[in-house]
Amino acid sequence: MANVNVKLFANLREIAQTSSLSITGDTVKDVLLSLTEQYPPLKELIFESGDELKLCGYINVFLNGNNIKHMEGMDTVLNDGDEMGVFPPVSGG
Template sequence: MANITVKLFANLKEIAGESSFSLSGETIQDILYSLIEKYPGLDEFVFEQKGNNPRICGYINVFLNGNNIKHMEELDTNVNDGDEVGIFPPVSGG
């Protein structure tokens, strides 16, 4: 399993109470499941559906080393030691 850095932004950071921490996993799905296990309050903000056919909420953007996983293998995207995952909720303002 890879050890990666997770960075949370906006209200996700507020809910978790921290903005950066390490998690382990082999895929983005593993990392996100570990995230909601560590911070159950994030579950409804990250996943629309879990189980056999998990789906990330449509308004959440997940980046692996600066690349949106929507342009990769999505939840099946593999992670490696030292990778960085950023999770961005929608934000507004001006």
């Protein structure tokens, strides 16, 4: 299992009351599941409702600066020291 630094932004950070934490997992999905187990209110913001685990369309997850949508999605394999950022929609002006 890889030890990954997860950074949370905007309302995700407010709900978890932390901007970053260390989580272990083999894939992006493993880490996101661990994150939502530790902070249950995040589950409805990160995953779509239903049986299949699918990211909400407006959530962006970056691994070492690259969007996982351009990689293997939630099945992207992690390595020790990877940095994952979880971004909700942001607006402002």
